[in-house]
Amino acid sequence: MTPPPIDLRSDTVTKPSPGMRxxxxxxxxxxxxxxxxxxxxxxxxxxxxxxxxxxxLFFPSGTQANQTGIALVTEPGTELLLxxxxxLVHSEVAGVAALSGVQIRPITTPExxxxxxxxxxxxxxxxxxxxxxxxxxxxxxxxxxxGRVLDAAGVDGLTRAARDARLxxxxxxxxxxxxxxxxxxxxxxxxxxxxxxxxSISKGLGCPVGSCLGFKREWRARAWEIRKRxxxxxxxxxxxxxxxxxxxxxxxxxxxxDHANAKRFAELLSGSPTVRPSAPESNxxxxxxxxxxxxxxxxxxxxxxxxxxxxPWGPRRLRxxxxxxxxxxxxxxxxxxxxxxxx
Numbered sequence: 001m002t003p004p005p006i007d008l009r010s011d012t013v014t015k016p017s018p019g020m021r022x023x024x025x026x027x028x029x030x031x032x033x034x035x036x037x038x039x040x041x042x043x044x045x046x047x048x049x050x051x052x053x054x055x056x057l058f059f060p061s062g063t064q065a066n067q068t069g070i071a072l073v074t075e076p077g078t079e080l081l082l083x084x085x086x087x088l089v090h091s092e093v094a095g096v097a098a099l100s101g102v103q104i105r106p107i108t109t110p111e112x113x114x115x116x117x118x119x120x121x122x123x124x125x126x127x128x129x130x131x132x133x134x135x136x137x138x139x140x141x142x143x144x145x146x147g148r149v150l151d152a153a154g155v156d157g158l159t160r161a162a163r164d165a166r167l168x169x170x171x172x173x174x175x176x177x178x179x180x181x182x183x184x185x186x187x188x189x190x191x192x193x194x195x196x197x198x199x200s201i202s203k204g205l206g207c208p209v210g211s212c213l214g215f216k217r218e219w220r221a222r223a224w225e226i227r228k229r230x231x232x233x234x235x236x237x238x239x240x241x242x243x244x245x246x247x248x249x250x251x252x253x254x255x256x257x258d259h260a261n262a263k264r265f266a267e268l269l270s271g272s273p274t275v276r277p278s279a280p281e282s283n284x285x286x287x288x289x290x291x292x293x294x295x296x297x298x299x300x301x302x303x304x305x306x307x308x309x310x311x312p313w314g315p316r317r318l319r320x321x322x323x324x325x326x327x328x329x330x331x332x333x334x335x336x337x338x339x340x341x342x343x
Contacts, residue, residue, distance in 0.1 A: 011323035027242035039238030052188030053214030062211040069196035073168035076101030078134035112145020116157035135168040147284030159193030178282040205247035206324040258283040268335035274342040
């Protein structure tokens with residue numbers, strides 16, 4: 001039999017395990033828009049505890065949670081500082097501008113990570129001719145930078161710079177679980193100093209749907225209102241929230257395995273005359289194509305036919321992401337297929 005394809009396009013391609021499916025089927029539910037869903041509320045409280053925030057709200061997607069977080073900490077006609085290749089810039093279809101009326105002020109970084117000095121350098125003196133900067137957004141891990149991790153010291157520097165400038169802070173922590181494992185600290189340590197914190201349960205934790213946004217307790221009504229306006233009010237959402245509770249109990253502790261598999265994958269590709277892998281800090285490996293005739297689209301098609309799925313990621317780059325459904329044997333076979341296909 002032909003072995004199934006090895007899907008490294010994203011950590012969102014995972015399938016719910018039998019145990020997770022049972023938890024979803026057996027979830028206690030209610031109408032979360034009318035009276036509240038008990039399982040959803042348990043997930044929100046658990047996430048708030050893990051993030052060190054006073055409260056949290058469950059969302060169907062990370063983009064919707066991000067956009068709600070931005071709306072909470074900004075106002076129309078102001079600016080948002082963030083790294084130039086952030087997910088909020090390139091992958092949320094101009095939601096910051098369209099939904100919140102906020103102008104993005106991108107900061108170009110040499111390696112994808114913001115620093116306090118770069119933030120201070122982007123500040124401007126007050127003037128009636130320029131928009132006020134209202135908030136700073138941080139992405140951790142940074143997706144397009146190859147899953148790079150901002151450690152606790154880096155987070156502290158950024159939040160201090162923001163406070164000194166009287167800026168609010170939003171943390172896009174879609175893969176904050178990965179960042180925390182890589183940095184060797186609790187997720188709350190990397191969320192420290194942020195006003196709003198988004199985390200995804202549909203990436204490294206292996207859930208089929210969902211993200212949460214952490215914030216101050218008094219912001220809950222406002223966050224609920226924004227989510228409702230964006231179409232995020234869900235009814236028996238406990239079926240989805242149960243997957244998150246299961247994942248926190250069973251999948252959170254194993255995220256380090258994904259990092260080890262990413263490192264092994266990169267090691268096996270190193271030294272090839274056809275590709276150059278990045279040195280992964282978490283579960284993402286960027287694979288640069290070295291031959292002028294190879295393009296991400298053509299190579300990804302050839303690899304898919306050979307049994308490995310990677311995501312085109314720029315004019316000369318493919319992205320590979322390890323996850324719950326990928327084993328050490330899978331990454332070793334994937335690396336071998338890539339080298340043989342491009343030889």
